[in-house]
Amino acid sequence: MARVMVVDDHPMWREGVARDLTEAGHEVVATAGEGRQAVRVAPAARPDVVVLDLQLPDVSGVEVIRGLRAALPEVRVLMLSASGEQQDVLDAVKAGATGYLVKSAAPAEFLDAVRRTAAGEPVFTPGLAGLVLGEYRRLAAGPPAPDPEAAGTPRLTDRETEVLRLVAKGMSYKQIAERLAISHRTVQNHVQNTLGKLQLHNRVELTRYAIERGLDD
Amino acid sequence: MSTVPTSPGGFEVPLWRAIAVFRVASLAYVCVVALRHADRYAHPLAAAAVVLVMAAWTVVTALGYARPSRRGWPLLLADLGVVLGVVLATPWVVGRAALAAGVPTLGVAWLAGPVLAWAVSGGRRRGTVAALVLGAADLATRERIGESSLTGVILLLLAGVVVGHVARLAVTAEERLQRAVELEAATRERERLARDIHDSVLQVLALVQRRGAHLDGEAAELARLAGEQEAALRALIAGAAAPPADDGPADLRALLGRYASPSVSLSAPAGPVPLPAPVARELAAATAAALDNVARHAGGRAWVLVEDEEDTVTVSVRDDGPGFADGRLAEAAAQGRLGVARSIRGRIEELGGTVRITSTPGTGTEVELTVPRQRT
Structure with a gap:
């Protein structure tokens, strides 16, 4: 079972989620109502999984994810959002979150998502898959990278695109594996790769930006 | 200001x-x-x-x-x-x-x-x-x-x-x-x-x-x-989003947003998907017709995917209904189960686009609407 930290500004929601997690056998090692507080207590609490509400009163979800990953590079972040799949969800994924769920998801669905996130599996909603597909297309349509030697624009392989499209159309990994005659594990790897490339590209871009601005020291 | x-x-x-x-x-x-x-x-x-x-x-x-x-x-x-x-x-x-x-x-x-x-x-x-x-x-x-x-x-x-x-x-x-x-x-x-x-x-x-x-x-x-x-x-x-002007570009995402519900999932890019307003309206109407069909014949659970590519915009509507075996699509159409397929096809072909309907028993039916993106 996983060590979980719950970050949400709504006290009732925080308690409800923590209770569900404890009942399911997880250990809730910390709760926080604000982003800065979460980043501060995380190193001592050492959670495996952080369940993070994207809309916090003090700092953006992206900043919290960066702070958490800087303090605990192995931590996995499962985002929750009440307002649907939008730019902030995509930004959070690029910053390193590996799972996403809308807040209206059923408790069973939520517990399953925590278990999978702890096991290192990406948790995608169809909406998130649509966002990621759109992001790859946006990057491909944009101007080419100024330095061709650098990591360059990330691209999806045909198979990755195919898998992502099926996820976006609401098919389960199992259904996708059957449709494409590949293993469940392979489907998972494809989905994971699509995230990995985006996150790597995001880090490279941030570094390049920092160097250009002379902030690298 | x-x-x-x-x-x-x-x-x-x-x-x-x-x-x-x-x-x-x-x-x-x-x-x-x-x-x-x-x-x-x-x-x-x-x-x-x-x-x-x-x-x-x-x-x-x-x-x-x-x-x-x-x-x-x-x-x-x-x-x-x-x-x-x-x-x-x-x-x-x-x-x-x-x-x-x-x-x-x-x-x-x-x-x-x-x-x-x-x-x-x-x-x-x-x-x-x-x-x-x-x-x-x-x-x-x-x-x-x-x-x-x-x-x-x-x-x-x-x-x-x-x-x-x-x-x-x-x-x-x-x-x-x-x-x-x-x-x-x-x-x-x-x-x-x-x-x-x-x-x-x-x-x-x-x-x-x-x-x-x-x-x-x-x-x-x-x-x-x-x-x-x-x-x-x-x-x-x-x-x-703000209501589109009659002649200006409209964001297809915003038009389709109103069809999202607990039983209809909408997946789309993070940014707007601009199309000329009449094209966006027709495509949204065709999507609505496809969703209507799902509600009537396939249990109502549906997934909509909007893809904004360089030359085309594609909207896919998938359901998890019983689906059809190969060759039974025509038969189903004859029985009226795909009755709206004709009106969907009419709308999309008018825009110079294509409609693809695929189905396999067990994984439902998928309607894919593709329209060309007009260069401005």
Whole structure:
């Protein structure tokens, strides 16, 4: 079972989620109502999984994810959002979150998502898959990278695109594996790769930006 | 942004003021010319009277054109009439012999007044008409049409065209600015509402749904209802973009946003998917028809995926109904189970797009609508 930290500004929601997690056998090692507080207590609490509400009163979800990953590079972040799949969800994924769920998801669905996130599996909603597909297309349509030697624009392989499209159309990994005659594990790897490339590209871009601005020291 | 003129006609005010200044300045020039040549006029007293009329008319127009409500046809026609009168009186007042000997006309540059007024009030075309009327009258009063009098007419014509053009530009620019300001205000208001709703209503609805899911009977029903409302509200916030203009580009995502519900998942890029408004509307209508079909025949659970590619925009609608084996699609269509397929096909083919329907037993049916992206 996983060590979980719950970050949400709504006290009732925080308690409800923590209770569900404890009942399911997880250990809730910390709760926080604000982003800065979460980043501060995380190193001592050492959670495996952080369940993070994207809309916090003090700092953006992206900043919290960066702070958490800087303090605990192995931590996995499962985002929750009440307002649907939008730019902030995509930004959070690029910053390193590996799972996403809308807040209206059923408790069973939520517990399953925590278990999978702890096991290192990406948790995608169809909406998130649509966002990621759109992001790859946006990057491909944009101007080419100024330095061709650098990591360059990330691209999806045909198979990755195919898998992502099926996820976006609401098919389960199992259904996708059957449709494409590949293993469940392979489907998972494809989905994971699509995230990995985006996150790597995001880090490279941030570094390049920092160097250009002379902030690298 | 508070300094931006938001009342209609705001950009025209400086133009009308400039015309008034021009009239006064040109009147001063008229006086100088008249004093210098008074001894050569055939009827000097009449010339003085005409100059007085010109001075009075300059005051009348300056006051008249200052009010937007008075800038209509009566004043414009009277303006042209008075100046036309000055032009026609000139040969008798100055004398044909004096004119032929090189004495300037009475009006000189003051004649351009109504041309500018017409141009500012109605654009190039009106400016041209006024310039042609005055120019023709001026030429008709001369015995011999010299190069300098022709030049004067051409200058009058050019002034009418150019000022009319600039006036039109100012009006268009103002309209655009006005629209942009309105749009920005609407967007900001919507974002504020979305934040408020998110912070309060959505959180509570999600909470009710979550806690109620463990309970039985009526409480569970209430929780389910709360969940439905939460999803509907969420879709509304996400999709409720400013209403598209009739001819401008529309965001397909926003149009499809209203179909999202607990049973219909919508996946789309993070940014807008702009299409010409009629194309976006037709594509959204075809999507709605496909979703209708799902609701009627395949249990209602559906996933919509919007893909914005370089040359095409694709909307896929998948359901998890029973589906059909290969070759049974035609049969199903005949039974009316794909009855709307024809109307979908009609709409999409009208846009130069294609419809692909695939189905396998067990994984439901998928309708893929693809339309070409028109280059602008």
